[in-house]
Amino acid sequence: MIHVLGCGPLNTIQDLGRAGYRNIGVTATGAMDPIALKVGNLLVGNDEDAAGIEIQTFPFRIEFEQAQVFALTGADCAARLDGQDLPPWWCIRAEPGQVLELSTPMKSARAYLCLQGGIDVPLVMGSRSTSLRGSFGGHEGRPLAVGDILPVMAGTTISPPVNGFGIVPPAQAMPNLFPVSDTGDLILRAIPAGEHDLFGDDSERFWSQTWKITSQSDRTGYRLSGAPLQLSAPVELRSYGIIPGIVQVPPGGEPIIQMSDANTAGGYPKMAGVIDGDLWRLGQARIGSKISFRQSSLTEALAVERAIDAYIDDIRRTLPLVANALVAMTKR
Amino acid sequence: MKRSSISSFSNPAVIAELAAHLHRNNVASIHIEAADGELKLVAPVGASLQTTHRATPVLISASQPGSLLAKAPTAGIFAAAHPLRPEREISTGSAVAKGDIVAFVKVGPVLVPVIAEKAGKVVSVTSETGTLVGYGTSLFTAKT
Known part of the structure; x- marks a missing residue:
């Protein structure tokens, strides 16, 4: 059991999302940075789709009511366990009564707290993710609040060494896989979508200009600012199904990128779709930061996904071996 | 391995037995630590593990101050x-x-x-x- 002592707005319980119900208007939800959630779960010995806490407002503070192996991944929040500094992407055991404290990260946007066993909230349509739009799932269908007590399911096997252990984060483990500009701006790979060509010359500007993530951005979508894009001629569109990553251009001309809590249907013209392998980076992009889009292909998108899968597989294979070896060596 | 005194490994017969054990298991070296010293057995470089029982025992002195x-x-x-x-x-x-x-x-x-x-x-x-x-x-x- 953990006890929430300090919490900003909009921190929620998330797993990998509620797939398969868009046809009845149910938003998929799920972690904005699914790689961080998966790695956090693997670190504590959970299945990679167990529910953890997505923390996007700080400071965040919890107390462990019992001994508990936990992992922190995603943004580096200068985490302290009873004042002891913890490295990012780290797994360690907390003793009863210890307090974990996270500060506002200097880079990246979201941290993930995974607990051995997984957070014990009811499965709703196959997922424990909080649906803020529908007010169901997660903990009472709402963001976490000070005073909440969250039960944790019985844990499994991995025991980290006394000082813990960690994982090399994906961008550092695969530096050539994820492009950034010379000035450090995020470069997102995207595939042109249905109405791309209807923007005529403006479609070129979509790819060439730098966009800023505005403060009107959240788990539902990111609204970008930059020189507006206009259709060559007005078109009437029927509503269509939406998935995370779709970049729409509303009448104002500044694009919106749909994210984890995206509506299931919409009607603005579609400019492009960000590849799945880059969505986690967008999930970690901060309000006010700059991004640009680079035209990609299905082949490249699949190659990026395969590389991410290989990174996860490597962790799944190597972690238990290292954990067991360290236990054996400390028993000498 | 039990953290006993390193002196319990100083008997040549014990070292020979350890070396033979390493040889049988195709292990090139072993490093034993105790509170008062360390013992390192290393198979000679280039030696075929099939033909030699010799190992080079190196007794490393106990804790050098401030090191x-x-x-x-x-x-x-x-x-x-x-x-x-x-x-x-x-x-x-x-x-x-x-x-x-x-x-x-x-x-x-x-x-x-x-x-x-x-x-x-x-x-x-x-x-x-x-x-x-x-x-x-x-x-x-x-x-x-």
Whole structure:
């Protein structure tokens, strides 16, 4: 059991999302940075789709009511366990009564707290993710609040060494896989979508200009600012199904990128779709930061996904071996 | 292995038995640590493990004062800093407390912490980021 002592707005319980119900208007939800959630779960010995806490407002503070192996991944929040500094992407055991404290990260946007066993909230349509739009799932269908007590399911096997252990984060483990500009701006790979060509010359500007993530951005979508894009001629569109990553251009001309809590249907013209392998980076992009889009292909998108899968597989294979070896060596 | 006195391994018969055991299991070396000293048995370089029973015993003297600060917790690739915190590298002159994480050893994607065994001021860092280190290798020395 953990006890929430300090919490900003909009921190929620998330797993990998509620797939398969868009046809009845149910938003998929799920972690904005699914790689961080998966790695956090693997670190504590959970299945990679167990529910953890997505923390996007700080400071965040919890107390462990019992001994508990936990992992922190995603943004580096200068985490302290009873004042002891913890490295990012780290797994360690907390003793009863210890307090974990996270500060506002200097880079990246979201941290993930995974607990051995997984957070014990009811499965709703196959997922424990909080649906803020529908007010169901997660903990009472709402963001976490000070005073909440969250039960944790019985844990499994991995025991980290006394000082813990960690994982090399994906961008550092695969530096050539994820492009950034010379000035450090995020470069997102995207595939042109249905109405791309209807923007005529403006479609070129979509790819060439730098966009800023505005403060009107959240788990539902990111609204970008930059020189507006206009259709060559007005078109009437029927509503269509939406998935995370779709970049729409509303009448104002500044694009919106749909994210984890995206509506299931919409009607603005579609400019492009960000590849799945880059969505986690967008999930970690901060309000006010700059991004640009680079035209990609299905082949490249699949190659990026395969590389991410290989990174996860490597962790799944190597972690238990290292954990067991360290236990054996400390028993000498 | 029980952490007894290193003297219990100083008998030549015991060393010969250990060497034979390593030979049978095709192991090139063993390093035994005790509170008062260490014993290292190494098969001669280039020697065929099928033909030799000889090993070179090296008795390393007990704790040199103000020396070892931290050693490798496992074999792997040395990383002086966490990949997300390159500015936090511990180097010569850094003051550390007992139990601090002073570096990491990378085993594939896994980062294992290198822990300061005592408080002190770092005198030397003996490995460079990216180099392979063996289990128990001295990585940092310090003055207390």
